[in-house]
Amino acid sequence: xxxxxxxxxxxxxxxxxxxxxxxxxxxxxxxxxxxxxxxxxxxxxxxxxxxxxxxxxxxxxxxxxxxxxxxxxxxxxxxxxxxxxxxxxxxxxxxxxxxxxxxxxxxxxxxxxxxxxxxxxxxxxxxxxxxxxxxxxxxxxxxxxxxxxxxxxxxxxxxxxxxxxxxxxxxxxxxxxxxxxxxxxxxxxxxxxxxxxxxxxxxxxxxxxxxxxxxxxxxxxxxxxxxxxxxxx
Amino acid sequence: xxxxxxxxxxxxxxxxxxxxxxxxxxxxxxxxxxxxxxxxxxxxxxxxxxxxxxxxxxxxxxxxxxxxxxxxxxxxxxxxxxxxxxxxxxxxxxxxxxxxxxxxxxxxxxxxxxxxxxxxxxxxxxxxxxxxxxxxxxxxxxxxxxxxxxxxxxxxxxxxxxxxxxxxxxxxxxxxxxxxxxx
Numbered sequence: 001x002x003x004x005x006x007x008x009x010x011x012x013x014x015x016x017x018x019x020x021x022x023x024x025x026x027x028x029x030x031x032x033x034x035x036x037x038x039x040x041x042x043x044x045x046x047x048x049x050x051x052x053x054x055x056x057x058x059x060x061x062x063x064x065x066x067x068x069x070x071x072x073x074x075x076x077x078x079x080x081x082x083x084x085x086x087x088x089x090x091x092x093x094x095x096x097x098x099x100x101x102x103x104x105x106x107x108x109x110x111x112x113x114x115x116x117x118x119x120x121x122x123x124x125x126x127x128x129x130x131x132x133x134x135x136x137x138x139x140x141x142x143x144x145x146x147x148x149x150x151x152x153x154x155x156x157x158x159x160x161x162x163x164x165x166x167x168x169x170x171x172x173x174x175x176x177x178x179x180x181x182x183x184x185x186x187x188x189x190x191x192x193x194x195x196x197x198x199x200x201x202x203x204x205x206x207x208x209x210x211x212x213x214x215x216x217x218x219x220x221x222x223x224x225x226x227x228x229x230x231x232x233x
Numbered sequence: 234x235x236x237x238x239x240x241x242x243x244x245x246x247x248x249x250x251x252x253x254x255x256x257x258x259x260x261x262x263x264x265x266x267x268x269x270x271x272x273x274x275x276x277x278x279x280x281x282x283x284x285x286x287x288x289x290x291x292x293x294x295x296x297x298x299x300x301x302x303x304x305x306x307x308x309x310x311x312x313x314x315x316x317x318x319x320x321x322x323x324x325x326x327x328x329x330x331x332x333x334x335x336x337x338x339x340x341x342x343x344x345x346x347x348x349x350x351x352x353x354x355x356x357x358x359x360x361x362x363x364x365x366x367x368x369x370x371x372x373x374x375x376x377x378x379x380x381x382x383x384x385x386x387x388x389x390x391x392x393x394x395x396x397x398x399x400x401x402x403x404x405x406x407x408x409x410x411x412x413x414x415x416x
Contacts, residue, residue: 009371013270016267016351018262020265020282021279024282024283025261032290088325142410
């Protein structure tokens with residue numbers, strides 16, 4: 001096509017203009033307003049979703065935190081249940097020590113008693129042996145000797161009695177350190193727990209299949225008469 | 234002027250109703266003529282214009298800048314017009330081979346064209362070739378592009394344009410004859 005005609009056509013076309021009807025803009029405007037209202041509604045919905053999402057987040061976070069806190073509070077319970085045993089073990093040591101001490105004390109008292117008896121015998125023998133001497137002096141001496149005898153063993157015993165007490169004190173001081181150590185579960189206990197779990201699981205598996213359904217290996221699987229799987233192989 | 238339009242364009246992006254109305258007043262006349270050149274009907278053209286301006290204002294962010302806005306808007310109008318024709322009128326293009334070279338309109342024939350009323354030309358041209366003719370002449374589309382837009386083969390596009398040319402020559406002839414008769 002000749003450029004002159006094309007240009008003329010084009011020029012005329014580009015200069016063409018129609019006057020639209022008056023209400024045309026109103027039609028466009030109403031459409032725009034409708035779409036904006038829809039947009040607002042959509043925006044509101046999105047906001048609600050946001051709030052819902054935040055709410056869910058907070059709730060789930062709270063649950064998670066609560067769960068962990070519970071776990072933490074449960075752990076001490078576990079420790080507590082075991083602690084008494086450990087404490088008993090700890091206590092058993094002092095009890096043993098005390099038991100060890102008690103005989104000593106008893107021995108001491110026995111010794112004292114023996115001393116007392118011996119003294120009394122001595123006194124009696126003194127009394128019998130030295131009758132010539134003035135009874136007063138003798139009795140005084142005897143009394144003194146008795147007193148001395150009675151007191152002496154006590155004096156001799158008292159350090160013995162106190163020594164174990166002093167020995168007990170360092171034991172008491174060592175106790176807190178021992179406590180910290182005993183907080184941990186021993187390897188044997190852990191292994192034992194694992195063994196118990198294992199045996200429990202095995203028992204469960206043996207008792208029933210998964211989800212309570214008995215799934216046993218079939219001896220043979222046939223599909224359309226063809227053996228797909230057989231146990232003999 | 235350009236700065237003014239830039240300012241209006243920027244306000245229209247922010248969905249300023251006044252700026253939108255200003256843009257509408259600037260382009261509505263021209264766009265209505267473009268739409269009418271395709272659909273041949275004033276009311277249909279106005280309907281197309283409403284949807285086209287609505288699209289343009291709601292998706293104005295897609296337009297790169299204020300300079301390209303007029304072309305962008307025109308593209309929307311043309312596309313909407315073609316879609317309208319597709320929906321309302323069942324257009325069927327016969328897969329036409331390119332006509333014989335002998336049938337090509339000679340340049341001399343096209344050179345001796347009388348004064349014409351474009352509106353009359355566009356309103357009387359059959360819809361079949363008018364789409365190709367409009368796209369080729371007024372939208373400066375190549376046959377390949379027209380083929381893609383109208384979902385036809387390139388050969389069909391060429392043959393349709395040739396038919397349009399033939400029709401135009403015939404139209405001029407009859408116009409001359411009418412003038413002669415009137416005189």
